Amino acid sequence: MDKTFKVGVFGLAPNEVNTLGSIFKLAAARSRKYVMVGAAERASAEILLVDVDSANSISEWKSFSVHHNNIPIVKVTKAAVPETSPEIYLRRPLTLKRVLEVLDKVTIDVHKFVPELVVGGDTPLDEASSAALQGAAHSAQQAARTGIKALVVDDSLPVRKSMEIQLGLYGMEIDFAETGEEALEFAKQKVYDIIFLDLMLPGIDGYKVCKVIKSEKISKNTPVVMLTGKGSRFDKLRGTMAGASVYLTKPVEQAKLREVIKQFLPNAEAGG
Numbered sequence: 001m002d003k004t005f006k007v008g009v010f011g012l013a014p015n016e017v018n019t020l021g022s023i024f025k026l027a028a029a030r031s032r033k034y035v036m037v038g039a040a041e042r043a044s045a046e047i048l049l050v051d052v053d054s055a056n057s058i059s060e061w062k063s064f065s066v067h068h069n070n071i072p073i074v075k076v077t078k079a080a081v082p083e084t085s086p087e088i089y090l091r092r093p094l095t096l097k098r099v100l101e102v103l104d105k106v107t108i109d110v111h112k113f114v115p116e117l118v119v120g121g122d123t124p125l126d127e128a129s130s131a132a133l134q135g136a137a138h139s140a141q142q143a144a145r146t147g148i149k150a151l152v153v154d155d156s157l158p159v160r161k162s163m164e165i166q167l168g169l170y171g172m173e174i175d176f177a178e179t180g181e182e183a184l185e186f187a188k189q190k191v192y193d194i195i196f197l198d199l200m201l202p203g204i205d206g207y208k209v210c211k212v213i214k215s216e217k218i219s220k221n222t223p224v225v226m227l228t229g230k231g232s233r234f235d236k237l238r239g240t241m242a243g244a245s246v247y248l249t250k251p252v253e254q255a256k257l258r259e260v261i262k263q264f265l266p267n268a269e270a271g272g
Helices: 014-026 039-044 055-065 096-109 127-142 157-168 180-189 206-215 233-242 254-264 266-271
Strands: 003-010 032-036 047-051 073-077 089-091 149-153 173-177 194-198 224-228 246-249
Touching: 003 014, 003 039, 003 055, 003 096, 014 032, 014 096, 032 096, 047 055, 047 096, 073 096, 089 096, 096 127, 127 157, 149 157, 149 180, 157 173, 173 180, 180 194, 180 206, 194 206, 206 224, 206 233, 246 254, 254 266
Parallel strands: 003 032, 003 047, 047 073, 073 089, 149 173, 149 194, 194 224, 224 246
Antiparallel strands: none
């Protein structure tokens, strides 16, 4: 799934604006695309670049932010960047690698956009996609915890790793189970906000696990999302009859998981 992010600019020199335009054109074939918006459209931007080497641009941005303080900013500077600063910086000169790395980080950290993240997929990743996933994994580890608790039940290590990144970006506390029996033990001991459950498990299958979870007082109201490679209408009907809230067929793209998170965990979506 491709997405184009609007970028607003405060105070960059004309040659730097031209450089950004050229970089954005060169990156037009990527899943993450960027386009600059004019001064009149800054309120619709999803990322702002602010020249912090210019007092005038800082003043202009501060006046703008009084009414538009929810747009993430990237501070553009030629000065040395503090390594431990929570703020995002883009060092001059503006090169393709620097610009795309910084903007991509914003789309992952703030907008939770990781199209490379496919749960249960087996397509080989190119260098750029692998780098994006590594960045997403780091962001997931650093994300502020929200207190939302999730249980992921799947015997596939790649699936568990993908879910760890996806849910971690929303600051969730995640437990992992590889079998149905382990899942039921977890569900007896802790109240979860959501459970992601694979259908084909060693021992007890996902249908039976879901039925038991829905029969227990502690977990009967917990949304259960079935993740499986079996996508027939009959399988989905069985999942619904077992008590599943939604049924997703692998490979599951990030956009589908985001829809589920937005539906069942609106506080997590808002926090992102």
